[in-house]
Amino acid sequence: MAKALPIMFQGTHSDAGKSIIATAFCRIFAQNGWKTAPFKSQNMSLNSYVTVDGKEIGRAQGIQAEAAGVVATTDMNPILIKPSREHESQIVVHGKPYKNMQAFAYRGEFFEKGLAIIRESLDVLMNEYDRLVIEGAGSPAEINLNDRELVNMRVARMANAPVVLIGDIERGGVFASLVGTLQLLDKEDRKRIIGVIINKFRGDLALLKPGLDWFEQYTGVPVLGVVPYLEDLHIDAEDSVSLEQMSTAVNPDKDIDIAVIRYPKISNFTDVDPFLTEPDCHVRFVATAAQLGQPDLLILPGSKNTIEDLLYMKKNGIAEQIAQLNKHHRVTIIGICGGYQMLGARIRDPFGVETPLREISGLNLLPIETTLERKKTTVLSEGILTFAGERFFVKGYEIHMGRSQPLDGNIPFIHVQGRAEGAKSKDERVIGTYFHDLFHNDAFREALLNKIRREKGLAPIYGRQSFRTIREQAFDRLADHVKRHVCIEEIEEKMYMFQRRDV
């Protein structure tokens, strides 16, 4: 049986670019003919992905599997932590909710169980694949957490993986953070580090060169590459840190202004990715009523805590402004999942699944009401919808605790086999659905944008690019970029050598 050759990427801090480098390696190994799997033992993220068998994993591992051209499974991310409130998270094990836990209890009670789950998944992947691209989390030098961590060096040891440490030069202090991280590792773990990659570089390599020489001399650890910043890649973000870089302001050069509400527990906001690459669209993430303005398309994305996020919008005036926009302006409002629930008349949480607040009245723009239940729905779905007089076949995925009931006068949005799903207003200005990835359906996205264009007196645009093609091109562009700036052969050689060192 094949025994995968592993490599692990760890970072000097979170958001150093581990996920994107891991995605690049998934693609590069696959291009070289290796059957490759991504692996992250434990992911803390509100962006998730549904596998073909209806299980939930972290978005990044799902997308990395796509980059590698393999089908994603829960072994690639057996533990997913979804923060739902301060200090509390829903723990998802092998794609299904295990329980809600406080951080402290998780570290205390879950450690042994977590270890066993991780070991089992690693075994499965090790036997099924040729290459394993493993991603750590945060920093491996959190000395206060080391005795109980489940995601960095403990995983490297389990997989017997060599480690590449990634430093982020954008924030400054890259040498200090690399040297400091190496310094704080225990002696055996430090021997796993086969080199470092400096990521997100913008500048003159000649100016950096003396620093690189110094680093190699001082630490004895090679610099395996310096990867320049890659703009406009639009490969799914792992979590909301990436939203910091998104604009909040209108771009007057673009025809269609799209505002996405950024509530505190925003989830699966990668739903709006297809708009980021549309030439006539500008996407803004807004958190205040003042930022909201008068968009053409307003998107209420998913939420891990629908009631508290809705309360947030009521308190800061966004809810009232949405009502005003709907009454007095030509805006299309689309709610996905948690956002759909908010558009209804009422949301109830009788079992305290997400919040101790038991009930809240909704924005009342669609005749539905929602109850959060104990059993979570995770499923890949498909159906037919009618929009602007045309019929579209659409695919999506659903992840929700809530169940929404239609009230009098409801017009369903999507016809899924055996059930009616979602809701829309008669004039199709307000739409709600549980289908994530709705906008990834190219024909529907085109019809939606063209309806908005027509309403604004603009000519429609036909033959928009398929998002799938854009995504595939982005994987290749990323792989080419990393191959140009990182010595892949040297890394492969070190991966082999590392396995031999233990024999």
Ligand SMILES: NC(=O)CC[C@H](N)C(=O)O
């Ligand atoms: N993905 C979502 O937006 C989920 C919505 C809500 N938190 C639920 O579980 O029903």
